[in-house]
Amino acid sequence: MMKRFIIGAMLILGLCSWVKAQKIDVRIRVVDEWNRPLQGVMMRIGGNDDESFLSDKDGMIECRADKGAELSFEKYNQLQRKLKVTGEVMMVKLDKDNRLFELGYDQRVTKENTTAAIDGVSADEMKLSGEINPLNTLYGLIPGLGVYHNGSLPYNSTPDIYVRGMASNQGNKVLVLVDGVEREIGSLNVDEIESVTVLKDAASLALYGNRGTDGVICVTTKRGGNNKMRTHVGYNFTVQTPFRIPGMADAVSYANAVNEALGYDGLAPRYTQADIQALQNGTSPLAIVDWKNQILRKTAFNHDLNLSFDGANERMRYYVFANYTSNRGFFNNTDLNDGYSTQVEMYALKLRTNLEANISPTTMARMNLMGRLMQYQQPTGGTSLANVYNTPVIAAPIYDRNGVWAKNQMFTNPLAVQAANGYGQVLQRTLFADLTIEQDLSMITPGLSAQVRVTYDNSADIADFRTKSYAYSIATPVRDAAGNISDLSYS
Secondary structure: OOOHHHHHHHHHHHHHHHHOOEEEEEEEEEEEOOOOOOOOOOOEEEEEEEEEEEEOOEEEEEEEEOOOEEEEEEOOEEEEEEEEEOEEEEEEEOOHHHHHHHHEEOOOEEHHHHHOOOEEEEEHHHHHHHHHHHHHHHHOOOEEEEEEOOOOOOEOOOOOEEEEEOOOOOOOOOOEEEOOOOOHHHHHHHHHEEEEEEEEHHHHHHHHHHHOOOOOOEEEEEEOOOOEEEEEEEEEEEOOOOOOOOOOHHHHHHHHHHHHHHOOOOOOOOOOHHHHHHHHHHHOOOOOOOOOHHHOOEEEEEEEEEEEEEEEHHHHHEEEEEEEEEEOOOOOOOOOOOOOOOOOOEEEEEEEEEEEEEEEOOEEEEEEEEEEEEEEEEEEEOOHHHEEEEEOOOOOEEEOOOOOOOEEOOOOHHHHHOOOEEEEEEEEEEEEEEEEEEEEEOOOOOOOEEEEEEEEEEEEEEEEEOOOOEEEEEEEEEEEOOOOOEEEOOO
16 A cells, blocks of 8 residues: 555656646747837846847747746846746736846846836937937936036037935036946937936945935946847937027117106106107118027027947947037028138037957956047127127117128127127047956856956047127217207217
């Protein structure tokens, strides 16, 4: 009886082991949070690190695995998820909860695996705004990150940024790291960025000590994917329009307002009723100039051309990015001088190369190299619109009768300031380079590694300003015996 029991138990255990070890054919479809197929996602089966699978253009992966085996999915430096085989047909969704966040020092986590206050955005979300400066694309995308625009020039539009508000009245210093190195993010292009992570609390900032007191922004640039070489060409043409430009008072409204203000001070009106009537019916000798239209045109144009290559093989992963950007600004009447323009212009050419190579089974080298040439120009008179706002429409004509610039004793000529003072050009050269060697020391202690990084950054500005002064005449109203303005004299 005992022998029968032992034999039966052995048969049952053997059957259970056979069932447990039975492999099945599995078809897996990998999709994003909008159920779109994800290509280039690497999958590994637990216990077999030597074999990997890549999702195709339809997001499909086919393999043989034990039911209940652990599967690891990773889109390089972007998404990561682990789950078990549940059947022959599976759909795996990689969404925001599976996004990898950069903590610095090559440490990445998902929100599922940390309690630290971190948040971030991907490259696709940043591109939606159409902005050139990467920091401007973050406006309203990351909770706790304040982005405050302080300029709109294409070469100088970096905003002020705060993490969880302004921590000090003495100024904030948010630490910005690009691929682990403290650098100016304004020199980057949105298309070369993979993701942006914002570290907001003490737990996530512990790596940085006092330097991270006001928050840390970690920017990760793109790297080669788990795929053969692929090429991407992109071109964006942007039409920009002035936004929230105040409307200026017309001639009659201005004359009435001046008279009213003088009346409150007990002074005689500057413009008689006959002067105001002449302004209204267009017979006044005073020139009516719309300075806003003289200075600003309704559109500006931006061209952005991108070319990139990326891929990987057994030993190397690479990403090459080239970009050309040009922008012509909003100023009007910029070709009034022979041989040069007083338009606000910017032209930039950039090349980035990110390489990763496995020198040996335990040694990896990573090199990031970015070079940029940028030239921009602006009128010597500056880009401020203060003269447009401060000069009334009836201050003076643009030119006197002899074609000389005109102004009056109280107000300048905004167009002359912008167009007749010359121009300045700046050539900016920037080079960012870093080399990292990482050695796996697991043979000493599991999980131990050593890393050495060398960086070299260089930037130079070459400025060429060509200034001049201009001749002008002062326009003075001439009044008749009744005190009405009858003409303008020039001196």
